[in-house]
Amino acid sequence: MKRALLLLLPLLMVVGCKGPKKMTQYNEVYKERPSTIYIAPISDRSERHPMRTLDDSLYNASLNTATKQLFLTASDPLVFNGYYVLGPLASAQLAATETRTGKQLRNDNINDYYTELGIDAVLFITLYSWSETSSSWSADIEYVLRSTRTGNEVMHVFVKASKQLPTDFKGNPKPLGADLDFAAKYGCDLETAQRCRLVEIVNQFVLRDLPSGSRSRGNAVERYVVSHPEYFNLNINPSGGVELLKSNEN
């Protein structure tokens, strides 16, 4: 009996550690079956430095660029999953015609997006804060997908993402090759590159987990695949790998 229990214990632990299935996690998405998603402008609540020195303004510019990158890279994973998403420039133009504030859009009735624009769901991304040490960068980001037909939140994910840099033998952080490539390609400094790559990876990790679009073949097939929890910590380790560290399911 004891041996049987000892054998069952690791199995139970493994089963317990597994996340929820997509069918339960994205139950509302399966019910609503959205096919067109509109990405609302990013709500950036991260703190900026008061503009006293040149470093402060460069720091603020770096945060602004990272926010832009967060907006620009949000559409790719959704498109990959089979949703129709308007491009970033056209989306920005569409947002310019909107008279309501971001908070109003987030809380009020947005049924007109369905009736007038044919949008099934609106994705709201909120960037709460940035924090960094010499060898790590972290950001708190919230993703909310609201149905335009019913006004329900069909997806709600909060991520605390952090990125660790490898260190040399003296303990000083050294940038990853991919970050250096990004900085060279986009013509930005290394700090901005770190932030941009972090938000890009988080976007990919969170939004690729959504069920495939209702018109895609994978929509029904992947119902029993394990999905990410609602709240989790995401760690990008020094070798560039992504791991889900801790999850507090509600």
Added chain:
Amino acid sequence: MKTGTYTGKIQLMFRVGRCLILNSLFVMMFISCTGQYKGMPREEVLAYHTYSTYGELYALAQAYAESINAAVKADTLHPGMYADYGVVLAQMGHREAACRMLNAEMLAFPESRGQVMRVKQSLLPELMGNEQADRTADTAQLARWAYDSISALRPLTAVASVIDSSDREWISQQTPTDSVEIPIRLTANQKREMLLQEQTEAERLRKAREDSVAAAKQAKLDARKQVKADKEKAKKQKVKAKKQADKEKKRLDKQRQKERKRQAAEKEAQRKQNVKGGGK
């Protein structure tokens, strides 16, 4: 026994060769796939969002045209590409071309109709209602046309300092007025310098603003000091006037007392005189 080893070696060589051929086939397939399909030109979009110069806009238009061309060839069109290209063309002033691209988006992705119509209404209100024009055109034709339309602007790729004479001629032909906008594709260093210049300018403005605020504060303090001094002066004057008045009052009192004494003495003298006169 010998024959067996030879057979084994041949089999091994055959297996290795097969693996190599299969691997090279996979690599070739992968390279061919990645070479054909270009996704959204994110580099250019981010650069345009960050710096917003005409040069970046022009580079963005080129990148979109090339991406659309490549995507149509590979038969994997990214949603929203035509719409984005339309927005870019509208910002560059090519309104007809922008209209065609927005119509192409609606044609390729019918679910985008509501959103694209709203974008079109905001950018090109005068061209609303001509969506039927491109209904017959296929997306490949439109992509070719998009590519050609942007290729026609090719001579505008020079940096201002190294424009050769032919480019200058072309620019002078294209724009009859003197105000020629030359798109410049900035390098990373130039972008950084531009940003630094902007920051320095912002710093200078901030300092000037701080100085003016400090000057205003000082002026306010000075005014307050002046008011205080004026009040002090008025108070002193009041005290002085009071003292003066007191002094005057005392003097008058003394005078009146003297007068009263004199009058009393006169009266006394008169009374005495009257008494003497009565006695006589």
